[in-house]
Amino acid sequence: MDFIIGAVKPHHAHLFTAKTTVSKKHFHTITGFTRPVNGNSLDRHFHLYRGVTSYDNKHFHRFYGKTGPAIPLPDGSHYHMFAGETYVNFDEPLKIILGEQEEMDAFYPKHNHRFSGKTSDIVGEDPFINGKSIMNKSSGCK
DSSP states (O other): OOOTEEEEEEEEEEEEEEEEEOOOBOOEEEEEOOOOOOTTTSSOOOEEEEEEOBBBBTTTEEEEEEEEOOOOOOSSSSEEEEEEOOOOEEOOOEEEETTEEEOOTTSSSSSSOOEEOOSSSSOOOOHHHHHHOOOOOOOOOO
């Protein structure tokens, strides 16, 4: 039985967290897990991600994106870089009058934020493939 380097592609995801840029005197935090895929450190796979920012300054933003390719680490694991921009949102919360949203014109002030970072080590890797635990030792993000 021959062993082929890079042939094993475990099902896994990554934790991600980042702070957005400051816009309109505030920022948001984004955090979540990437969509799981089968991949390893050598195959240049990527992950999709999406979510909702933290609730700051009386609002939140939606975001979505695609990570960069897998970046191998010396221990055989990997991480991904990610960057994106939140959906545009109103500067102030929408006013509700008698259960209906106030009419908004095209010039109502809006803003968005940029974000970037790197994912944590692998989460959810099959422990029977290479002996690693379900949550690797370096589960924090920077």
